[in-house]
Amino acid sequence: MLNREELKEIAKWHSDKEYYVSLYLNVDPVTNPKGDYTIHFKNILRDTSEQMDKAVFKRVKKDLDKIESFIIGSKKNFKKGLAIISSLEKSFWKEYHLAVPVKNRLVVEKTPNIEPLLDILDNYQRYAVLLVDKESARLFLLHLGEIEEYGEIHTPGIPGRHKRGGWFSLSGHRFERHIDYHVSLHLKDVMKRLESFLSEEKIERIVIGGSEDAVSKVKAMIPKTLGEKIIGTFHTEMLANTNEILEKLKPVIEGFEMKKHKETIAELLTRAMKRENAVVGIENVLSAIQEGKVMRLLFVKDFSDSGYACRNCRYLSKQKISSCPYCKGDVEEVNYLVDLASQRAVESGAVIEVVAKNKDLSDAGGIGAFLRF
Numbered sequence: 001m002l003n004r005e006e007l008k009e010i011a012k013w014h015s016d017k018e019y020y021v022s023l024y025l026n027v028d029p030v031t032n033p034k035g036d037y038t039i040h041f042k043n044i045l046r047d048t049s050e051q052m053d054k055a056v057f058k059r060v061k062k063d064l065d066k067i068e069s070f071i072i073g074s075k076k077n078f079k080k081g082l083a084i085i086s087s088l089e090k091s092f093w094k095e096y097h098l099a100v101p102v103k104n105r106l107v108v109e110k111t112p113n114i115e116p117l118l119d120i121l122d123n124y125q126r127y128a129v130l131l132v133d134k135e136s137a138r139l140f141l142l143h144l145g146e147i148e149e150y151g152e153i154h155t156p157g158i159p160g161r162h163k164r165g166g167w168f169s170l171s172g173h174r175f176e177r178h179i180d181y182h183v184s185l186h187l188k189d190v191m192k193r194l195e196s197f198l199s200e201e202k203i204e205r206i207v208i209g210g211s212e213d214a215v216s217k218v219k220a221m222i223p224k225t226l227g228e229k230i231i232g233t234f235h236t237e238m239l240a241n242t243n244e245i246l247e248k249l250k251p252v253i254e255g256f257e258m259k260k261h262k263e264t265i266a267e268l269l270t271r272a273m274k275r276e277n278a279v280v281g282i283e284n285v286l287s288a289i290q291e292g293k294v295m296r297l298l299f300v301k302d303f304s305d306s307g308y309a310c311r312n313c314r315y316l317s318k319q320k321i322s323s324c325p326y327c328k329g330d331v332e333e334v335n336y337l338v339d340l341a342s343q344r345a346v347e348s349g350a351v352i353e354v355v356a357k358n359k360d361l362s363d364a365g366g367i368g369a370f371l372r373f
């Protein structure tokens with residue numbers, strides 16, 4: 001999974017001598033039903049190779065071949081976007097499978113091209129998830145529907161009731177006090193760790209899980225600056241696996257995002273009505289995309305539409321047209337208009353937001369966009 005620390009490391013890998021090949025490719029199975037991305041890849045490969053200095057091309061030829069056989073080789077279970085950074089001269093290969101579309105591009109430079117990955121981190125909300133009990137804690141990162149564990153925290157020196165016989169000689173009261181002391185030390189450790197994780201990764205949202213008792217202890221002692229970032233809590237076993245945790249998290253995240261989207265969509269509808277750099281409805285959205293104006297595209301999850309696409313310049317239309325009004329190219333009927341629209345919007349730098357459920361947006365045509373101008 002994408003994370004800022006890793007990208008920071010990759011960014012340091014620039015060199016005076018060796019070259020890096022960075023590829024971004026939209027591989028969405030919906031918009032590439034017949035694996036058309038292989039054709040798109042071959043096209044950008046040809047264009048980039050033609051423009052490249054011959055000596056440089058010779059040096060990265062093996063990287064390009066390796067990437068080509070990766071993409072064309074066996075049938076892959078691709079997500080929406082694929083990013084590969086390769087430098088065989090440096091024995092470096094990194095691939096990212098992304099749940100959002102990317103703008104197709106192939107770059108050969110002495111530094112790995114990571115800007116599009118940083119944009120994804122900035123533009124799509126990430127959540128830190130803390131699972132905590134009296135003597136340990138686990139830290140996770142949730143991004144674009146995926147979860148990954150980032151580490152465990154054990155505070156040394158906490159006596160377990162059954163682990164160290166010595167503590168049983170303490171009287172009950174003193175024993176409890178001692179435990180409380182250690183629990184608070186442990187939670188202080190956890191807070192410190194959480195705080196540095198948030199600042200390393202620039203994360204603004206926290207979800208806290210564990211037993212009821214642990215969650216309320218954490219909430220009671222969490223510093224105000226961190227406490228303001230908590231968007232919800234959940235209850236689960238400390239040893240739960242990531243899938244179980246993800247299941248518990250889903251309603252928390254969905255509830256939070258639905259609330260956020262409600263505010264955003266209210267603003268979208270008001271601005272669209274006043275014609276203040278916002279539009280709703282598929283036809284308005286398509287013309288804004290054509291003009292390269294879309295900054296943020298929103299649509300409800302189950303919204304789909306069919307229409308027409310120019311085979312040549314990829315102009316999209318809801319209305320039946322016999323040839324493209326822009327380039328006179330041939331037009332074909334398409335069933336996945338929204339996915340094609342998302343891809344084109346991404347190419348002009350837009351952020352895509354899928355809204356789980358929102359009646360107001362559904363009533364307004366299911367799709368809308370904030371515009372740059």
Ligand SMILES: [Zn+2]
Pocket residue numbers: 310311312313314315324325326327328329
């Ligand atoms: Zn056209």
